[in-house]
Amino acid sequence: MTFWCGKKVLVTGHTGFKGSWLCLWLQKLGAEVIGYALEAPTVPNLFKVAQVEENMMSIIDDIRNKDRLVSVLKKYKPDIVFHLAAQSLVRKSYANPVETFETNVMGTVNLLDAIRFSESIRVVVNITSDKCYDNKEWSWGYREIDSMGGYDPYSCSKGCSELVTNSFRQSYFKGKDIHLASARAGNVIGGGDWAEDRLVPDIIKSLIKIEPVSIRNPFAVRPWQHVLEPLNGYMMLAEAMWQHGEKYSEPWNFGPDDDHVITVGELTNKLSSLWKENLEIKKDIRKQPHEATLLKLDCSKAKLNLGWYPKLNLEDTLIWTTDWYKEFTWKSEGMKEVTIKQIEAYDKLRRD
16 A cells, blocks of 8 residues: 555546546555646546646646657656546547547557656556457457457557557567556446546436436447446556566456446446436437447456456446435535545455
């Protein structure tokens, strides 16, 4: 628990949903956090309502601005980097493929190229996505050795980011005492996500307004996990690389167990029940772009070699998520304390 105390940690994408949770957690563990990202894309957003900026250095700029990235690394001299900055929406990638590839591929190139000249950075974790895999609609989980792919621009860009990561690791970082890994997680949920065209935020908005929720494919099967689960994995991975170097400088999966894999319709009904509303599901009959129906991760490697295991069952994952949104809906203040309270509860679970 003392590892992070005093560490300088750069988090790109710190204004986003996962980035905000990660920054608060790192702050609580005593890290000196520097964030680099665009302004949060939605109102409300977790970064503002949980006052994430209070105890960190927040730099608002584009990951595509390499000169600014270089200057930030030189000025703040971080020890560890978590790269989360991305265009993270599948459907937006269909509308804006150039922006998606520029951000997710060249943004990664910009960051890693800046890092290779750093004299302070020892550990880098590039957070990509489970969608980086060449999805064959298998009923079993994808392993880290399976091939990269991507049907839609977003998924393809994350596969490309993985290839970029491997190229920089092999070409520049081996033998230089800069340890680089990638981390792939599935569908994360939790309080404070208001992203457009994302299932849980859409459900919560409909529950608050007491109106039907529009669902594209209620029978699509997805693995669901609380946002703190993969964040725990990212931090464990960074610590392992700091202590053991190249042994852990590889790709890693962080996904839920099989009992967390349910359909979109089932998830909607479970959240409605916890909210104590009978939410009507309305099938979106408009023509939709391609979406995978099944994608799971095999996380045996993380469990065996890192000792990482999910700590929350599906019921608790959904309870923690709805409890956060209820607090926000009914009082909208004190959300930093609510968020930190969940981090403390999870911290206790991972220590027990």
